[in-house]
Amino acid sequence: MGIVFRNQQEIPIPDFAYVNASDGRVFTIHRDERNKRQHITIGWATSKVTMHPNENFKFLYPKLWAQYYGESRLQPRELHVGLYGLTLSAGWKTGLYPMLQKDFGPLNANAVLDYAMFSIRHRADSTDLMRDEMAQQLLFSDSLRSDSWYSDFFENQLSADIIHQFRMDWLKRFAAQGGTKVWLCIDGSNNDCTISESHIAEPGNSKSHKAVNIYSYMWAVSSKDGRPVTWFLNNGGKVDAKAFEKMIRFLAAAGIEIEGVILDRGFADEGVMRLIRELGYRYVVMLKSSALAYKTMLEKYAETIRWKVAHVINDKGIFGVEERTRVFASGTEEACVGLFFDGIRGCRKSVDDIARVLKSRQEIRAQILGGKKLSKLKIASDMKSYLKLTGTEDAPDIELCTERLQQAIDGHGFNAIASSEDLPAERISEIYDYRDISEKQFSALKSQLGADVTRVHDDQRIEAKLAVCFIAAVIRTEIELACRKLELDTNKSFREVDRTVLTLMPNDEYCAVHDYSKRMALLYAEFGLSDEHLDFFAQEVNSRRNPVHSQTRTMPLFLTPAPKRKPGRPAKKKDPEEAEMPKRKPGRPKGSKNKKTLERKALQATLPAPVKRKPGRPKGSKNKKTLEREALLAAPPKRGRGRPKGSKNKSTLEREKREARENKSGKPQ
Incomplete structure (x- = not known):
């Protein structure tokens, strides 16, 4: 029913509307294209003659809305x-x-x-949340649309033909810009769907493991940078291998130059591989553990490559070996199959499994100590291969099946990848690693753009919303690449x-x-x-x-x-005539003068030039020796140590003064 504008003033109930006496809803009746009666709620009654309108009323009857509320200026x-x-x-x-x-x-x-901006920002595609x-x-757009407007938009404006035309135009543009060949990653998924009378939703293997109908979709992205290439909506009951044919033929008809196709285990089917070869593409496909090639390579080379340095292919603890062999027991398809052992993943998985089994055994032992009878004890379904109940009803016991657990642990860390061309194990692993970029893109499609849930009830709306999700993925990928840079x-x-x-x-x-x-x-x-x-x-x-x-x-x-310049002071613009001059070596050119020398020269140029004297010593001047001799004679001689000869000390001078006074007065002092 959308938002009810209870904060707005009440308005009269239109003459063409009806009131549901049980819950107070105000609605109108019209017939759809199949001539079936449809009720559209336009408000909530507040009395027999007045109501509060909702978004449907505002959208369907804009003139009445303007009549009662005018144009909002807020x-x-x-x-x-x-x-x-x-x-x-x-x-x-x-x-x-x-x-x-x-x-x-x-x-x-x-x-x-x-x-698309709403999907990117809110990470969802629930239209009723868009207004907030x-x-x-x-x-x-000039204004924010309501959820009912978008519901009608997806159903009646974006037809399947229009969407397909956009799909072809986008693919042509990708082909035109694909100057170099690239590997394409293709993946698929499915969503629960509760649509009745749908041509798309069918029973299938749902991700939610519920007994509901599903529809599936498939995406192709460039392994080089994760940019989306194309997408398709498929019937829910169609397996990935069958839906793949439509995708691969569509890409082939577009004339896209691609190096090959990278696929996960869901596409490990002989028909898929044969189709790819017939279309002139190469493939690199991860095989299921049930494939003949996986079992053959594991039995033959497991112990040969497990932690063997002679077979290490990179610094991530990956060991590998390759051999051309038959891929499937029921067919004749042969491929170059690489068997790989991931030491880190294998150890982690082994430790986790041992811990789970021992924990489960400990829990059952605790129940036995608590007095539980044998008939009351239960082993979890995923533990039945490794644990076995023994003993009697009154004295039960739990036994660890070491051989089965050892066999399971020995298989951890291994995987097999098939290549249509004979390549070394290192190259096969390197190509499949390109899929890491696409996996992030597929993850973003579901977790970041909200494509893991479908909240529409019409086949055409599913098609339209998936197309808009693809458009949002294109925009988000460009922003993500810039952020990554x-x-x-x-x-x-x-x-x-x-x-x-x-x-x-x-x-x-x-x-x-x-x-x-x-x-x-x-x-x-x-x-x-x-x-x-x-x-x-x-x-x-x-x-x-x-x-x-x-x-x-x-x-x-x-x-x-403007183009980005390099760090540092901008270089001076060169004269076009000097553009071809050879670049000089670092340092001041030979014979040039620095800034201080130039300043001194400029100062000297402003002073009068000194008169140049004749050769020889000027008349009347004395040489260095004469000047030193005269200076020595002019200085008084330095006396020796002690009192000068003939001088009297102070006591003698005082005595003589006293004697002179006595002689003068005739009396002794």
């Missing part, structure tokens, strides 16, 4: 612009945005990208871009705020986004209030970022 105080900028830039960078406009139309292309999640996001966490970056905002100013217009972090500046630079872009987005949002505006969202050419 705007968000902030619009988060970061994810919009990255999505728009990635859309133009990959050619996705103009392709969507051509195939879906400008208005529908914007709605699809809004939903995207209320403050800058959108491609900058060593940034992708999910944290999605949260941090929300801090880049357009703020509503007192003049009722939005203005960009350039206060994002250095990390986001680096991420934006990877997509050519700058402060000028944010200012342009603000102007574009303000212009949407004008009835005359475009539905195409552009990236202005004059905002193309």
